[in-house]
Amino acid sequence: MQILALLIIALTVFLVVRRYQTHATLFLSGFALLITTHVAGLVTGESGEAESITGLFAFDLFAMVSEAFSSRVARIGMIIMAAGGFARYMSAISASTALVQLSTRPLSRVSNPYTLLAITYVAGQFLNIFIPSAAGLAMLLLVAMYPTLVQLGIRPVAAAAVIGTTACLDLGPASAASNVAAETIGISPIEYFVRHQLRVSVVVIPVVAVLHFFWQRHCDRVEPEPSGQKLQDLQDSEADQESAPRLYALLPILPLVLLFVFSPLVMKTIRLDVVTAMLISLAVGMSCEAVRHRSLRDALGGIVHFFKGMGDIFATVVTLIVAAGIFAEGVKATGLIDSLVALVEGLAMGSGVMAVALVLLLGLTALLTGSGNAALFSFAGMIPGIASRMNAPVLSLILPSQLAGGLFRSVSPVAGVIIAVAGAARVTPFDIVKRTSVPMIGGVIATLVASHFLL
Numbered sequence: 001m002q003i004l005a006l007l008i009i010a011l012t013v014f015l016v017v018r019r020y021q022t023h024a025t026l027f028l029s030g031f032a033l034l035i036t037t038h039v040a041g042l043v044t045g046e047s048g049e050a051e052s053i054t055g056l057f058a059f060d061l062f063a064m065v066s067e068a069f070s071s072r073v074a075r076i077g078m079i080i081m082a083a084g085g086f087a088r089y090m091s092a093i094s095a096s097t098a099l100v101q102l103s104t105r106p107l108s109r110v111s112n113p114y115t116l117l118a119i120t121y122v123a124g125q126f127l128n129i130f131i132p133s134a135a136g137l138a139m140l141l142l143v144a145m146y147p148t149l150v151q152l153g154i155r156p157v158a159a160a161a162v163i164g165t166t167a168c169l170d171l172g173p174a175s176a177a178s179n180v181a182a183e184t185i186g187i188s189p190i191e192y193f194v195r196h197q198l199r200v201s202v203v204v205i206p207v208v209a210v211l212h213f214f215w216q217r218h219c220d221r222v223e224p225e226p227s228g229q230k231l232q233d234l235q236d237s238e239a240d241q242e243s244a245p246r247l248y249a250l251l252p253i254l255p256l257v258l259l260f261v262f263s264p265l266v267m268k269t270i271r272l273d274v275v276t277a278m279l280i281s282l283a284v285g286m287s288c289e290a291v292r293h294r295s296l297r298d299a300l301g302g303i304v305h306f307f308k309g310m311g312d313i314f315a316t317v318v319t320l321i322v323a324a325g326i327f328a329e330g331v332k333a334t335g336l337i338d339s340l341v342a343l344v345e346g347l348a349m350g351s352g353v354m355a356v357a358l359v360l361l362l363g364l365t366a367l368l369t370g371s372g373n374a375a376l377f378s379f380a381g382m383i384p385g386i387a388s389r390m391n392a393p394v395l396s397l398i399l400p401s402q403l404a405g406g407l408f409r410s411v412s413p414v415a416g417v418i419i420a421v422a423g424a425a426r427v428t429p430f431d432i433v434k435r436t437s438v439p440m441i442g443g444v445i446a447t448l449v450a451s452h453f454l455l
Helices: 002-017 022-044 057-092 096-111 115-127 134-144 146-151 158-164 176-185 189-222 232-240 246-261 274-293 296-301 303-334 336-347 348-368 372-389 394-409 416-425 427-453
Strands: none
Touching: 002 158, 002 303, 002 336, 002 348, 022 057, 022 189, 022 303, 022 372, 057 096, 057 176, 057 274, 057 296, 057 303, 096 115, 096 134, 096 146, 096 158, 096 246, 115 134, 115 146, 115 158, 115 189, 134 146, 134 158, 146 158, 146 296, 158 189, 158 232, 158 416, 158 427, 176 189, 176 303, 176 372, 176 394, 189 246, 189 394, 189 427, 246 274, 246 296, 274 296, 274 303, 296 303, 303 336, 303 372, 348 394, 394 427
16 A cells, blocks of 8 residues: 555656646645555554544545635635735835835945855845745845845846745744744744744854855856856846835834734733734834825725735645645555654664655655755655654754755755746756755755754
8 A cells, every 4th residue: 555655646746747636636645545455444444433523434534624624724825925915015015125225235344245246145135035936035035135246246047046045944933934934833923033033043043144155156167257248138027017115124024023012022911913014004004104195995905915815825825735644644644654653663773863854755746846845845744753753853844844845845956946046147947946956955054953952
């Protein structure tokens, strides 16, 4: 049965790589794995029919999907949708652009091009805390910073590669992956970010920045000088954007400030969750828009961007969580994960080896699918059980896995952010991946080492 399960998983990877719709493919593969397990149980006389939800196995498959939607949307789904809606609203009122412009303006004063690239990565990773979309942040930086980098003598492919990795760690309470990891551990997203993510990221970020410095310089030395780069398209995009008051740069930061202040870390008597913080910040943003445009009608109309953002996140991320959860249930039912845990236990090498195994497993999934979220969502539900069997903290397994998903995504030629920056630099995604490979591999190693000693 496990051999057949491996074949189904291999077929799933093949279909995803061939650009079959990811959500439907994961649902179908999850069903196939569950059916395989059920048939094997019938053959061996251990069908588990007494545990049927509806009384008929064929209906049970769809009842599982229904239950998954109900539970996910009510909990983690609402958090992610609120964060996505707020990010869309901040983009619509140009607050995200104001934050990026304010943050990147001082970078033009740096003379050494490779030092500038390293600092650009660090600045972008900081912005990722408030702008959780990897592709969205990359597009903002392509408009705000990419032309400056190229005009200062940096090769377009190097600038694009660094911009494409600015969200490689998926930091912050607005990140979908961070929220899933926090829920898996059983703590709030802000606590996960402040007490655990930051502790590891302060080690990983300098490593990635330094590797960008040396690797981009090495690639420039061994690769021939490219032909001239046209900046007209990006400059036109920048000119078309509506400017916002500089004060608007504070709006994307507001939810994080609220979550930090009204949390057990600072004020124990008042608590805010992510959704409430996003709604309060949305109200503040709408108030600012009413003053800015002197129109209550326009300010109230802007809430449509928030709801559209929520809808887009539901259609892409929340449904992916549900699909990945069904796929994970199928993998779990086949016993493959139990076999992996038993193998590590048999080697008597402890939870550190399991952390490496999970990172590689999720990394391969992210590499093939181009999505760090898909990788984490597929296996997050299994990690508490694995940690229990290994007698290890869930945090020591889930955090390096969550961070590694974004790092491996940044070396995937099918990732949306890589394709976007490659188009801006007029190179192939594989040219970008070559430039991101060494910094991201170094980041994975730094993540594992830091997680082992700091968590």
